[in-house]
Amino acid sequence: MSDISSLRKFVSPEIIFGEGARKTVANYARTFGARRVLVVSDPGVARAGWVRDVEQSLEEQGIDYVTFTDVSPNPRAEEVMKGAHFYREHDCNVIVAVGGGSPMDTAKGIGIISANGGEILSYEGVDTIHAPIPPLIFIPTTAGTSADVSQFAIISDQQEKVKISIVSKAVVPDVALIDPETTMTMDPFLTACTGVDAMVHAIEAFVSTGAGPLTDMHALDAIRLISTNLRPLVADPGNLALREQVMLGSMKAGLAFSNAILGAVHAMSHSLGGWLDLPHGLCNAMLLEHVIAYNYPNAADRFKVIAETMGLDTRGLSQTEIKARLMSAVIELKRDVGLSQKLAENGVSVSDIPVLSEKAIKDPCILTNPRKSCQRDVEVVYEEAL
Numbered sequence: 594m595s596d597i598s599s600l601r602k603f604v605s606p607e608i609i610f611g612e613g614a615r616k617t618v619a620n621y622a623r624t625f626g627a628r629r630v631l632v633v634s635d636p637g638v639a640r641a642g643w644v645r646d647v648e649q650s651l652e653e654q655g656i657d658y659v660t661f662t663d664v665s666p667n668p669r670a671e672e673v674m675k676g677a678h679f680y681r682e683h684d685c686n687v688i689v690a691v692g693g694g695s696p697m698d699t700a701k702g703i704g705i706i707s708a709n710g711g712e713i714l715s716y717e718g719v720d721t722i723h724a725p726i727p728p729l730i731f732i733p734t735t736a737g738t739s740a741d742v743s744q745f746a747i748i749s750d751q752q753e754k755v756k757i758s759i760v761s762k763a764v765v766p767d768v769a770l771i772d773p774e775t776t777m778t779m780d781p782f783l784t785a786c787t788g789v790d791a792m793v794h795a796i797e798a799f800v801s802t803g804a805g806p807l808t809d810m811h812a813l814d815a816i817r818l819i820s821t822n823l824r825p826l827v828a829d830p831g832n833l834a835l836r837e838q839v840m841l842g843s844m845k846a847g848l849a850f851s852n853a854i855l856g857a858v859h860a861m862s863h864s865l866g867g868w869l870d871l872p873h874g875l876c877n878a879m880l881l882e883h884v885i886a887y888n889y890p891n892a893a894d895r896f897k898v899i900a901e902t903m904g905l906d907t908r909g910l911s912q913t914e915i916k917a918r919l920m921s922a923v924i925e926l927k928r929d930v931g932l933s934q935k936l937a938e939n940g941v942s943v944s945d946i947p948v949l950s951e952k953a954i955k956d957p958c959i960l961t962n963p964r965k966s967c968q969r970d971v972e973v974v975y976e977e978a979l
């Protein structure tokens with residue numbers, strides 16, 4: 594009998610990529626038979642003008658809509674439930690999300706509840722959604738989270754101070770309108786956080802136990818695009834050509850990780866972000882080289898390819914030397930984009946580590962990490978990142 598664990602699948606939304614992609618939103622809403630669209634966003638994205646921009650596109654084609662922007666960074670279960678109530682109250686039948694990971698994950702949650710009922714936190718885990726959710730049209734305004742192409746929704750449980758992961762083909766959007774112009778309003782810090790998040794997606798997807806030929810080329814392309822273009826972009830945030838390259842990298846990283854899943858950086862960063870409400874990309878940045886060091890012996894050949902894709906010359910070097918060079922390259926990239934912080938500077942203390950680790954080893958992302966990890970292993974990695 595063949596081993597089904599070696600089979601691989603690949604899911605992706607319909608993707609429109611390029612300047613002006615967002616302007617096709619009304620056409621897609623119409624194609625899905627929109628009666629009334631729920632536009633989901635957050636106050637920051639509204640201030641940047643992207644909500645009005647989308648509303649105008651809908652108005653021009655006479656499509657009715659209501660807008661929900663009650664979404665915080667690290668979106669909360671209560672916000673999803675409130676949005677789902679708003680969706681029902683206004684008799685919507687299509688959801689458009691415009692923004693970063695927070696509005697997009699909230700929109701996924703609203704879709705889940707509007708079709709399946711119940712409480713959002715009860716859908717934690719893999720393949721827990723049974724009824725198909727309303728059409729989702731996503732317009733990302735950051736180049737990093739890739740919620741616009743992924744089968745992940747990450748929601749904060751404020752009571753337990755933990756982030757839950759919902760992983761299901763049901764939350765892959767129907768259409769992703771990926772328009773680099775929308776990322777022009779990100780400041781250098783957010784550009785760096787989201788860019789490093791995308792880099793982590795690509796690295797974790799490439800060394801994941803779920804990696805394979807359907808995802809590898811996207812992961813490596815993403816590593817090349819982000820490692821080449823993120824530094825110059827943070828130094829020159831108004832450069833649209835660089836915005837486009839980083840967004841393309843982020844999209845490819847998203848396609849890779851949505852299908853190959855992630856690893857210990859994300860498991861540990863979800864735990865950290867739920868505990869202290871810190872930016873997701875910053876959490877990943879603080880953990881990345883420490884998880885690479887931990888995982889290295891179990892995926893040395895793959896890490897060598899990552900090092901080479903980042904432009905490092907590995908000829909004649911031993912495994913230990915390549916590992917050291919890769920870690921330095923990651924540390925330098927983080928430093929050059931302004932993300933050199935350590936956990937302690939962000940309020941993490943030694944006494945938090947056991948509880949953070951306990952939560953991290955329960956996160957579904959830990960399952961595809963190339964090195965099996967127990968709670969003590971995770972504690973040691975947190976300690977190193979302190």
Ligand SMILES: [Fe+2]
Pocket residue numbers: 738790791794859873
């Ligand atoms: Fe991420």
